[in-house]
Amino acid sequence: MKVQVAVVGAGPVGLTAALALKAQGITPVIFEADAEDKLRPGSRALFIHNQPLQELDQMAPGMRQTLIDQGLVWDARRYFYRGRQFFVKEYDERKRQIFGTSVPQAVTEAALRDACRAAGIETYWSAPVAGVHVDDHGVEIAFEGRDSVMADFVVGADGSKSVVRKTAGIKLIGNTSDSRWVIIDLDELDEEPARKELTFHYAHPGVGQRNVLMIPFKGGWRLDIEARNDEELRRLSTPEEIRAWLPSVMDARYCDKIAWVSTYRFYQLVAEHFTDTHRRVLLVGEAAHLFPPFGGRGLNSGIIDAASAAHAIAQSIASPGLEQRKILVDAFSRDRRAAADFNMESAAIGVDLMAPATILGRLKREWLALRSRWSIGAARALSMGPNGRAGGRPGQSGIY
Numbered sequence: 001m002k003v004q005v006a007v008v009g010a011g012p013v014g015l016t017a018a019l020a021l022k023a024q025g026i027t028p029v030i031f032e033a034d035a036e037d038k039l040r041p042g043s044r045a046l047f048i049h050n051q052p053l054q055e056l057d058q059m060a061p062g063m064r065q066t067l068i069d070q071g072l073v074w075d076a077r078r079y080f081y082r083g084r085q086f087f088v089k090e091y092d093e094r095k096r097q098i099f100g101t102s103v104p105q106a107v108t109e110a111a112l113r114d115a116c117r118a119a120g121i122e123t124y125w126s127a128p129v130a131g132v133h134v135d136d137h138g139v140e141i142a143f144e145g146r147d148s149v150m151a152d153f154v155v156g157a158d159g160s161k162s163v164v165r166k167t168a169g170i171k172l173i174g175n176t177s178d179s180r181w182v183i184i185d186l187d188e189l190d191e192e193p194a195r196k197e198l199t200f201h202y203a204h205p206g207v208g209q210r211n212v213l214m215i216p217f218k219g220g221w222r223l224d225i226e227a228r229n230d231e232e233l234r235r236l237s238t239p240e241e242i243r244a245w246l247p248s249v250m251d252a253r254y255c256d257k258i259a260w261v262s263t264y265r266f267y268q269l270v271a272e273h274f275t276d277t278h279r280r281v282l283l284v285g286e287a288a289h290l291f292p293p294f295g296g297r298g299l300n301s302g303i304i305d306a307a308s309a310a311h312a313i314a315q316s317i318a319s320p321g322l323e324q325r326k327i328l329v330d331a332f333s334r335d336r337r338a339a340a341d342f343n344m345e346s347a348a349i350g351v352d353l354m355a356p357a358t359i360l361g362r363l364k365r366e367w368l369a370l371r372s373r374w375s376i377g378a379a380r381a382l383s384m385g386p387n388g389r390a391g392g393r394p395g396q397s398g399i400y
């Protein structure tokens with residue numbers, strides 16, 4: 001089998017890459033390791049910003065509204081330090097229009113799958129890629145238990161353990177932070193609260209001074225609590241323990257509404273290059289970068305990676321030749337690597353505030369908390385935990 005472009009991985013970023021290619025006039029083929037009916041539960045990447053929503057809409061007209069209809073914009077963001085509120089930001093109608101939407105990843109993936117089907121993009125399910133072999137003539141994609149496929153280009157969207165990245169010889173660099181979180185999705189109560197607000201607590205006094213984040217979405221809540229070590233991570237995530245501590249942070253009736261529990265560790269990793277030496281493999285999403293989840297820079301920037309990779313591939317196909325391909329694909333790789341570095345730094349600001357690693361960091365946070373009593377600037381700076389710095393690279397129009 002020979003294809004022009006193969007996308008490896010039918011996660012949200014791979015599906016987006018396929019739609020972006022289709023919008024550029026190329027019909028790719030997707031290879032996905034999992035079965036089509038495998039459940040992929042959980043809120044996971046819960047927030048899609050306006051810019052990625054607009055990108056999606058260009059690839060699949062109507063997608064922005066589809067996700068907004070199934071999403072929610074919170075009424076306010078509210079921040080507490082050791083139980084004392086220090087910052088609140090209301091979301092009025094104008095902010096709502098340009099903000100984006102809080103929508104569980106499962107909903108986003110379902111909408112993207114529908115759009116791929118409608119666009120006639122073929123997905124081979126239960127087709128785990130074993131590796132890629134790249135030379136100047138193309139990419140040989142090897143599978144477990146089926147014949148190889150040849151492709152002119154491969155988009156590696158196979159997530160954090162990407163075999164495409166590894167077998168194309170691209171290194172991942174960075175580190176793992178000590179920050180570990182339990183993540184719980186809660187179904188909404190029969191009578192919904194009048195207001196739905198994102199709430200972040202530094203050192204919540206009701207749960208042993210642990211950091212706690214609560215994010216509403218349509219039909220439920222995402223609750224994150226930070227654990228101090230691996231033993232705590234296991235303990236805090238058992239249903240009995242959750243029912244014991246949850247009433248200290250939310251209405252006790254949510255104890256009967258636990259829908260999904262998972263754990264998460266913070267990584268700060270980025271691929272050295274987003275392409276291989278032959279410029280035929282382009283990495284996107286978590287195959288290329290892993291950030292702390294708060295701030296939503298993972299999936300949001302993955303959507304922009306996908307659009308950018310599709311553009312580089314379409315241009316390379318339109319003007320063949322190694323030199324031209326190098327220029328176009330290298331531009332993609334450099335730009336998305338720079339964006340990933342910026343995203344990682346931005347997220348790190350939030351991590352440093354939530355879990356300062358040094359005495360100086362802890363003192364700085366206490367000082368900010370003290371000043372936040374009278375200084376709105378200090379309150380704003382402290383509100384950069386958990387999400388990190390907002391906004392985008394200087395000189396760039398987009399935020400990812």
Ligand SMILES: Cc1cc2nc3c(=O)[nH]c(=O)nc-3n(C[C@H](O)[C@H](O)[C@H](O)COP(=O)(O)OP(=O)(O)OC[C@H]3O[C@@H](n4cnc5c(N)ncnc54)[C@H](O)[C@@H]3O)c2cc1C
Nearest residue numbers: 009011012013033044045128129158159285286293296298
């Ligand atoms: C518990 C949890 C909580 C999270 N919370 C947040 C959050 O709050 N905010 C946020 O922004 N992000 C969050 N994330 C991260 C978010 O889920 C990712 O950013 C997003 O899924 C990345 O999408 P992706 O398509 O790049 O990778 P993935 O979603 O990992 O998709 C990769 C796809 O490739 C497939 N695949 C893998 N190997 C192969 C192979 N060899 N051959 C073929 N297919 C293969 C996989 O089956 C999968 O379908 C969370 C993740 C988890 C697990």
